[in-house]
Amino acid sequence: MSSDMSTTRHPSVPPARVLGADVVVSGGDRPRIRRRTRRRLIEILLVVAALVYVGPFLFTLLASFRTAGDIAADPLGLPRHLTLDNYKTSVQEIHYFSSAWNAVLLTVFSCLAISVVGSMAAYPLARITSRLSTAMYRMFILGLTVPVFVIIGPLYLLIRDLHLLDSRFGLVVIYTALNLPVSVFFYTSFVRQIPAELEEAAAIDGCGPLRTFFTIIFPLMRPVTGTLLTFVSLQVWNNLVIPLVFLQDPGKSTVMANAYSFADPHTLQPTQLFPAALLGVLPLFVLFLIFQRQVVSGMTSGAVK
Amino acid sequence: MLQRSRRTWVLFLLPATAIYGTFILYPLVRGVLLSFTDNTGGPSSNFVGTEQYRKLFDDPQVVDALKHTVLYAAVVLVVQTGLGLLAASILARRPRVRRVVSNILLLPALISPVMASFIWSYLYRPDGGINAFLGDIGLGRLQQVWLGDPSIALFAVAAVNIWMFVGYSCVIFLAGYAGIPQDALDAAAIDGANGWQRFRGIEWPMLAPALTVNVTLSLIGTLGVFDFPFVLTGGGPMGSTSTLTMLIYRDIFTRTDFGQGAAAAVVLLVLVLVVSSAAGSLLRRRERAI
Numbered sequence: 001m002s003s004d005m006s007t008t009r010h011p012s013v014p015p016a017r018v019l020g021a022d023v024v025v026s027g028g029d030r031p032r033i034r035r036r037t038r039r040r041l042i043e044i045l046l047v048v049a050a051l052v053y054v055g056p057f058l059f060t061l062l063a064s065f066r067t068a069g070d071i072a073a074d075p076l077g078l079p080r081h082l083t084l085d086n087y088k089t090s091v092q093e094i095h096y097f098s099s100a101w102n103a104v105l106l107t108v109f110s111c112l113a114i115s116v117v118g119s120m121a122a123y124p125l126a127r128i129t130s131r132l133s134t135a136m137y138r139m140f141i142l143g144l145t146v147p148v149f150v151i152i153g154p155l156y157l158l159i160r161d162l163h164l165l166d167s168r169f170g171l172v173v174i175y176t177a178l179n180l181p182v183s184v185f186f187y188t189s190f191v192r193q194i195p196a197e198l199e200e201a202a203a204i205d206g207c208g209p210l211r212t213f214f215t216i217i218f219p220l221m222r223p224v225t226g227t228l229l230t231f232v233s234l235q236v237w238n239n240l241v242i243p244l245v246f247l248q249d250p251g252k253s254t255v256m257a258n259a260y261s262f263a264d265p266h267t268l269q270p271t272q273l274f275p276a277a278l279l280g281v282l283p284l285f286v287l288f289l290i291f292q293r294q295v296v297s298g299m300t301s302g303a304v305k
Numbered sequence: 306m307l308q309r310s311r312r313t314w315v316l317f318l319l320p321a322t323a324i325y326g327t328f329i330l331y332p333l334v335r336g337v338l339l340s341f342t343d344n345t346g347g348p349s350s351n352f353v354g355t356e357q358y359r360k361l362f363d364d365p366q367v368v369d370a371l372k373h374t375v376l377y378a379a380v381v382l383v384v385q386t387g388l389g390l391l392a393a394s395i396l397a398r399r400p401r402v403r404r405v406v407s408n409i410l411l412l413p414a415l416i417s418p419v420m421a422s423f424i425w426s427y428l429y430r431p432d433g434g435i436n437a438f439l440g441d442i443g444l445g446r447l448q449q450v451w452l453g454d455p456s457i458a459l460f461a462v463a464a465v466n467i468w469m470f471v472g473y474s475c476v477i478f479l480a481g482y483a484g485i486p487q488d489a490l491d492a493a494a495i496d497g498a499n500g501w502q503r504f505r506g507i508e509w510p511m512l513a514p515a516l517t518v519n520v521t522l523s524l525i526g527t528l529g530v531f532d533f534p535f536v537l538t539g540g541g542p543m544g545s546t547s548t549l550t551m552l553i554y555r556d557i558f559t560r561t562d563f564g565q566g567a568a569a570a571v572v573l574l575v576l577v578l579v580v581s582s583a584a585g586s587l588l589r590r591r592e593r594a595i
Binding site for chain 1: 313314316317318320321322324325327328329330331332333335336339346395396399401402405406407408409410411412413415416417418419420422423424425426427428432433434437438441468471476525528529531532535536537549550553554556557558563566567570571573574577578581
C-alpha cells in the first residue's frame with residue numbers, strides 16, 4: 001500500500017482526503033511533494049483524532065491528580081496543583097493491594113488450569129476423526145455463545161451445595177469452566193496444524209502419551225498459549241459478576257468487585273472515582289505496553305482464519 | 306497416523322469433560338428444569354408447569370427488558386461495526402500510522418466495563434464533563450441529564466459500550482484487510498475503478514469473514530450485557546435501561562426467586578441462540594455466495 005494508493009477516492013475518508021486525491025497527476029516534483037505533505041498532514045490528523053477518541057481516558061488520567069476543588073471550579077481545565085492524595089484515599093477505600101493480589105492469584109491459577117486442561121482435551125479432539133469426537137468438540141464450542149447469566153442461578157446453587165462459596169478455589173474452577181470453550185477452540189485448531197510424525201517418533205523412542213504431550217506438543221503450542229492467556233487474563237481480571245456473586249468476604253475479592261462495592265460512581269467525587277478506575281486498569285496497561293503484539297493478536301485472533 | 310489406545314484419549318479428555326460437564330452443562334440443564342418449578346433456593350420445590358413463563362410475559366417490566374436488550378444489541382451492533390469498518394478502511398491505506406492509531410483505539414477495550422462505567426458516569430453527570438464541554442463550545446442547548454432521562458439513558462449506556470469496543474472491531478476489520486491481495490486492488494485501480502467501486506466490488510465482499518466475526522462477537526456480548534447498565538444506571542431511570550441479565554440478577558440474588566430467574570435465563574438463552582445462529586447462517590451464506 002504505497003503512494004500509488006493515494007489516487008483512491010474512498011467513501012469513508014474525510015473531506016480533506018478527497019481533496020488530496022485530485023492532485024495526483026504524475027509529473028514534476030512539486031505535486032509529489034505537495035501530495036506527500038498532504039499525506040503527512042492527514043496521518044497526523046488521524047493520530048490526533050484517535051487521541052481525541054480516547055480523550056475521556058486521558059481526561060481521567062489528568063483529573064486523578066487534581067484536587068476536588070480544582071475540578072469543581074473548572075471540570076475540563078488543566079491541573080494547577082498536582083496531588084497524589086486521591087490515590088492514597090482510593091487505595092484504602094477499595095482495599096487495592098489485597099484486591100489486586102487476589103485478582104492476580106485468581107488470574108494466574110485460572111490461566112494455568114485453562115491452558116493445561118483445554119490443551120489436553122484439544123489434543124484428542126484434533127487427532128481423532130470420529131462422530132463422537134466431533135460431537136464433543138461441538139459441545140465445547142456451544143459454550144462460546146452461552147452468556148454466563150444463563151447458568152448463573154443453578155451454578156450458584158451448585159457451588160453453594162459443594163461448599164465452594166467464598167472460596168478462591170471455587171472461583172478458579174468457575175473461570176476454568178467458563179473459559180474452556182475458547183481454550184478448546186484455540187488449541188484444537190492449532191494442534192491440527194502440528195504434524196503427527198513428531199509424536200510417532202517420540203512413541204518409537206518409548207515416550208509415553210502424557211510425556212509426549214507435555215514435553216513435545218505443549219511447548220509447540222506456545223504462541224497459541226500466549227494468545228489465549230492474554231485473552232483469558234483480560235476476562236478474569238476485568239470480570240465483575242463472578243466475584244460479586246461467589247465471594248462475600250471483601251478480603252478475598254478482586255479489584256473490580258471491591259471497586260463496585262466500595263466506590264459508588266454516582267455520589268463519589270471524581271477525585272475519588274478516577275484513581276480507583278485507573279488503579280483498576282493499571283496492571284493491564286503495564287502488560288499491554290510490554291506484550292503489545294500478543295495482546296492485540298490475543299484480542300483479535302480468529303478473525304483472520 | 307499414530308494409534309493411541311482408547312484409554313489414553315479418555316485420560317486426556319477427562320479433566321475438561323468433567324469440569325465443563327459439572328459446571329456448565331449440568332447448570333444449563335438444571336436451569337431449564339428449575340424454570341418449571343417454584344424453587345426459591347431451598348432444597349425442595351414444586352413443579353408448576355409453565356407458570357413461571359406465564360408470570361414472566363405478564364410482567365410489563367420483563368417485556369420492556371426484552372425490548373431494551375434487543376434494541377441495545379441492535380444499536381451497538383450497527384454503530385460499533387460501522388465505526389470500526391470506517392476506521393479500518395481509512396487505516397488500511399495508511400500503513401505508516403496504522404499500528405499506532407489502531408493501538409490507541411484499542412486502549413478502551415482493555416479497560417474493564419466497570420472502570421469504563423466509572424469514567425463515564427462522571428462524564429454523564431449533569432455537572433460532569435460532557436455538559437461542561439458542550440457549554441464551553443457554545444452548544445449548551447444540547448446539554449442533557451444523560452443517565453437520568455428515560456428516553457436517552459439506554460443510548461447513553463450503549464455509547465459507553467460502543468466507545469470501548471470500536472477499536473476492537475477496527476482491528477478485526479484490519480486483519481480482514483490484510484488478507485485482501487494487493488494485486489486485486491491494483492488491478493481494479495488500473496481498470497479505473499474509483500474508491501467506492503473498489504470498496505463495494507472488492508473490499509466489502511472480501512471482508513465478509515471479518516464482518517461475521519464482528520457481528521457474532523458483538524451479538525454475544527451485547528445480548529448478555531450486564532456490567533454497563535448495572536454500574537451506570539442500575540437499570541433506571543424508571544427501568545429504562547433494565548436488560549434481561551439485570552432481571553435475572555434481581556430475581557435470583559435479591560429476591561432469591563430461582564424459578565423465576567431460571568425462566569428469564571431460558572428466555573435469554575433462546576434469544577441468544579436464535580439471534581446468533583440466524584445471523585451466523587445468514588453471514589456464512591453470504592461468505593459462500595461470494
